[in-house]
Amino acid sequence: MKQNIINIKGIDKILLMRRLWENSYPAIALIQTNKIYELDEVMLADSITQYVGYLCGRPIKIDISSDMVDCKAYDELNGLMSFFDIVQEIIRF
Numbered sequence: 001m002k003q004n005i006i007n008i009k010g011i012d013k014i015l016l017m018r019r020l021w022e023n024s025y026p027a028i029a030l031i032q033t034n035k036i037y038e039l040d041e042v043m044l045a046d047s048i049t050q051y052v053g054y055l056c057g058r059p060i061k062i063d064i065s066s067d068m069v070d071c072k073a074y075d076e077l078n079g080l081m082s083f084f085d086i087v088q089e090i091i092r093f
Contacts, residue, residue, distance in 0.1 A: 004072040
């Protein structure tokens with residue numbers, strides 16, 4: 001199995017996507033314009049059913065609609081093992 005594939009079976013996907021969003025940084029274009037986005041609850045709920053490039057101004061680049069998730073793109077943007085660390089944090093609580 002590929003190292004960047006993580007099993008998220010049983011994890012609250014809304015909570016997971018919220019934490020992924022909180023862990024990511026605003027898109028550079030938004031930083032340059034001083035535009036601030038809040039996390040929209042409707043968009044958050046929609047984001048767990050399909051691939052998400054950007055969510056409320058932050059690059060996510062992940063699809064958590066299934067139990068097996070390829071986290072390579074998310075980790076490239078947010079730091080090595082970021083996705084895994086967030087999953088582990090959720091499991092612990």
